[in-house]
Amino acid sequence: MSKKVLVLGETREGSLRNVSFEAIAAAKKISGGGEVVSVLIGDSVGEFGAELVNYGADRVITVEHPHLKSYTSDGYGQAMMAVIDQEQPEALVFGHTAVGKDLSPKIASKLQTGLISDVTDIEGEGDDAVYIRPIYSGKAFEKVKNKGGIDFITIRPNNIAPLEREERSGDVSSLSVDITNLRTIIQNVVRKSAEGVDLSEAKVIIAGGRGVKSADGFAPLQELADLLGGAVGASRGACDADYVDYSLQIGQTGKVVTPDLYIAAGISGAIQHLAGMSNSKVIVAINKDPEANIFKVADYGIVGDLFEVIPMLTEEFKKVM
Amino acid sequence: MNIYVLVKRTFDTEEKLVISGGKIQEDGAEFIINPYDEYAIEEAINVRDEHGGEVIVITMGGEDAEKQLRTALAMGADKAVLINTEDDVEEMDQFTSAYILAEYLKDKEADLILAGNVAIDGGSGQVGPRVADLLDINYVTTITSLKIEGEKVTIVRDIEGDAEELETSLPLLVTAQQGLNEPRYPSLPGIMKAKKKPLEELELDDLDIDEDDVEAKTETIEIYLPPAKAAGRILEGDISNQVTELVSLLKNEAKVI
Numbered sequence: 001m002s003k004k005v006l007v008l009g010e011t012r013e014g015s016l017r018n019v020s021f022e023a024i025a026a027a028k029k030i031s032g033g034g035e036v037v038s039v040l041i042g043d044s045v046g047e048f049g050a051e052l053v054n055y056g057a058d059r060v061i062t063v064e065h066p067h068l069k070s071y072t073s074d075g076y077g078q079a080m081m082a083v084i085d086q087e088q089p090e091a092l093v094f095g096h097t098a099v100g101k102d103l104s105p106k107i108a109s110k111l112q113t114g115l116i117s118d119v120t121d122i123e124g125e126g127d128d129a130v131y132i133r134p135i136y137s138g139k140a141f142e143k144v145k146n147k148g149g150i151d152f153i154t155i156r157p158n159n160i161a162p163l164e165r166e167e168r169s170g171d172v173s174s175l176s177v178d179i180t181n182l183r184t185i186i187q188n189v190v191r192k193s194a195e196g197v198d199l200s201e202a203k204v205i206i207a208g209g210r211g212v213k214s215a216d217g218f219a220p221l222q223e224l225a226d227l228l229g230g231a232v233g234a235s236r237g238a239c240d241a242d243y244v245d246y247s248l249q250i251g252q253t254g255k256v257v258t259p260d261l262y263i264a265a266g267i268s269g270a271i272q273h274l275a276g277m278s279n280s281k282v283i284v285a286i287n288k289d290p291e292a293n294i295f296k297v298a299d300y301g302i303v304g305d306l307f308e309v310i311p312m313l314t315e316e317f318k319k320v321m
Numbered sequence: 322m323n324i325y326v327l328v329k330r331t332f333d334t335e336e337k338l339v340i341s342g343g344k345i346q347e348d349g350a351e352f353i354i355n356p357y358d359e360y361a362i363e364e365a366i367n368v369r370d371e372h373g374g375e376v377i378v379i380t381m382g383g384e385d386a387e388k389q390l391r392t393a394l395a396m397g398a399d400k401a402v403l404i405n406t407e408d409d410v411e412e413m414d415q416f417t418s419a420y421i422l423a424e425y426l427k428d429k430e431a432d433l434i435l436a437g438n439v440a441i442d443g444g445s446g447q448v449g450p451r452v453a454d455l456l457d458i459n460y461v462t463t464i465t466s467l468k469i470e471g472e473k474v475t476i477v478r479d480i481e482g483d484a485e486e487l488e489t490s491l492p493l494l495v496t497a498q499q500g501l502n503e504p505r506y507p508s509l510p511g512i513m514k515a516k517k518k519p520l521e522e523l524e525l526d527d528l529d530i531d532e533d534d535v536e537a538k539t540e541t542i543e544i545y546l547p548p549a550k551a552a553g554r555i556l557e558g559d560i561s562n563q564v565t566e567l568v569s570l571l572k573n574e575a576k577v578i
Contacts, residue, residue, distance in 0.1 A: 073450070073460065098480040102462045105415070105450035114416055114538030117445040130542065136442055139338050140345065143543040183459035183489055190484040200481060204577075228578070246500055247482030252334060252441060253356065253499040255482075261577040272334060279547070282575045284567065290555070298553040300570055302563050312564040320572055 001127055002034030003090035003151070006083065008103075009040045009052050009060070010095055016048050018201050019095035019155065021055040021162035026119070026155050027093045028056055028163065032126020037061060037087060041079045043069035049172030056163040060172040061087070067179040070186040071099050075179050077106050082177040084111070091151035097200070100154045113150045120159040120258075120279075137252045137275030157201045158258050192247040197231040199248065204230025204261045207250055207277070210237040211266020211287065211306055218244055220310045221265060227317055233257065233277075235267045251276035263313075265306040269294030286310070322374030323429060326365045327422060327436035327449065328393055329355040330386040334441060340544055354389045357437025359396075359504040360497035364467060365435050366397040367502065372469060374432070375399045381421060383407040387520065394515035395507030401520040409525045414537035415443075419451030421535060424528045426456060431492060438463045438496035446496070453494035461489060463498040 005027040009020040020038070027036040038057035040048055042064060049060035063079040080103065084092075092107070094100035096118045108115035121132040123143070130145050131153055146152075199205065206225040208218055218232060225232045233250040234243065250257055252275040262280035267273060269285070269292055277283070278297050285298035286306050295301045302309055332338075333351035340346065354362070365376045378393040380386045381404045390401035404421055406413065426434065434453070439446040446462070453460035465484065466477035472490045479485075479498045507515070525532065554570075556563040572578045 098463070101446050102450065105419075105447040106454045106460075108416070108447070109419065109451040109454035112416075112538075114414055115445070115447055116539055117447060133444075135444055135544070136332065136338055136345070137334070137444070138547070140340065140544055140546050142541050142545075144539050144541050147538055147540050149538065184461065185488045187486040187488060189480070190486070192483050198481070245482075247479075249499075261571065261575075275334070282571065282577045283553070284571070285553075295553065295555065297550060299575065300567055301553055301555040302560070302567060303555060304560050304563070308560060309564060312561060313568065316564050316568040317578070320568055321578070 002032045003030060003126060004035045004037065004087065005031045005091040005093060006087060006089040007036060007038045007057065008080070008094040008100065009038045009048065010097060010099055011040070011042060011045060011048060012198070016051055017095065017097070018162065019097060019157040020052065022157065022160045023093045023095055023155055024052065024056045025162050026122060026153070026160045027091070029122050029125050030091045030093065030129050030151055034090070035059065037089070039063070039080065039083050041068055041076050046172065046174065053168050053170035053172070054165050056168070057170060059170050062172065062174045063177050064174060065177065065179045067182060071102070072182050072184045072186065073102055073106050074182045074184060076103050077110070078179050079177050080107055081110060083175060086175060089150065092153070094154045096154040096156045104152065104154050108152050111150055111152070113152050114146055116144050116146070116153045119153045119155045122160070134279065138256065138279050139275065156258070192245050197229065199231045199233055199255055200257060202231035202257070202259050204228040205233045205250070205257055205259045206230060206263045206265065207233035207235065207267060208238050208243070208265050209235035209267030210241060212238055212243055215243045217307070220307065220314070224263070224310055224314045224317070227314055227321070228261075230259070230261070235270070235273045264294050264298070265310055267294050268292045269297065322369065322372050322432045324365045324369055324374055324376045325426060325429065325431045325434045326358070326361050326376060326378045326393070326398065327434065327452070328358045328362065328378050328380045328389060329437070329440045330380060330382055330389045331355040331440055331442045338546065340546060343544060345544060352385070352389070354392055355437050355440045357439055357441070357497055357499070360499065360501045361435035361437055362393050362396055362398060363502045363504040364497060365433070368433060368467070368469060377402060379404065379422065379425065381406050381418060390520055391515050392507060394518045394520070395511040396505055397511065400518060403520065403522045404528070405522055405524050409532055410535060412537045412540065414539045415445050415447035415451060416538045417535045418448050419455060421525070421528065421530060422448070423452050423455035424530055425523070426452065433491060434494040436494070436496050438498050449494055449496040456494075458492045458494055459489055460494040460496070461487065462496045464495045465498050465500040467495060467501070
């Protein structure tokens, strides 16, 4: 049976997040030929509707209200429930992002449904859809299915490929919702993450560990990341030593990332760090210690001084790009 | 203040996973308090020490979980509750857990409920917000700072690396992110005292819960280990040749550039 699927679209700093397109692709599979309706929530989001259609949404519904400028679970919860009431979907797909992680359990609770979080792959289609998700910090995987009622999943960014962008046409409509009684008031957001590429969605990550030795030591890593359009990450050791902010930490505590290319420089490869990056598509390790654990998960390794290797890598990449 | 902490007993991170009969082998493995729940316990103790009241830690599962509850008591919690689901519930999911916890909490007039933002085993991060929704109280996830003055609560939360500052009020459920505090180790006197602190054990019957009410909404059909990764290639030769080779491999073999 085909399903009508609602997908939460997300914006960040004035543009759509990639995970919104990935969620549409996931929804297409789950729909088994049914309708995919993307939902955009915010104070002014109508302009993004057409692009979601270009990535495969059959329709877009926007909910705009001044109280939806910043995410709150109350505000977004009221907006999302109003759309659900109107559309009566048979499945829901959110990104496993700060917003998706916070909002999805509330919606699942209100609908009294299951929720399969942090999905990295989908097998089968429509009613036969089975969801794959990492457990034990990526040391194992489980296949989960819904036992009945609404299929509700969140998808981990960077794992499900979006559909090819094409000029498509589809209806973008708005739903007016009264947003009241917000119990949380957002005062301020302090940007701590690096400008530019978002670590959890980056295709290339250059990560440094204790071996980077200082905050200044991260400069050549940043230079290489900038060249490759990637982001800089760090091990817990580098964060504990104050070389970089904890917002860059990759690992069991910290972010879980799955870029196409992960370059680990001066990272020994503690199991907690591996939990955050071992599912990356290609891993390169650069470490002075040939016995370092990181080499066990690396596809390619260079035994050497990162301060020698990284600048040479940057120069070499410049030649071929 | 009535302060409750939701605690989960989890597999130790350092343990090697072995799967047999479609399940993770637990025999002989070390179990710990979910690391994010330790931040929640520490914060609860600090809030109590500043504002007065009582810290009650709750967990669900089998009798084995008593050990983690005793650890929480040794850290400084006042009371512990074990909701023993071993005999009554075969398959649980986040719906099940949240339903049971909320049924326990609904008449407790909790001012503040704390939990970890995610458990390192299942990794869903759902139970805290689900419990808050069932109790119809507000929640704030992944917090790194908590200040309470009267009914007013000022929080900093981590949103994918950025820090969001917000204001809300009690009653409230929060989930802890790394950076909230530095959890204490139980002291020897703490461990001695913990042995005498009350630990209540309940079953679903005691909470008037019917097994059918908590039937899981989702079903795990398979658990498996990721395919073993083929040994990587350690490049050889002088460094500049290695670098040239690496870039060529990334471009032509791995095709990631």
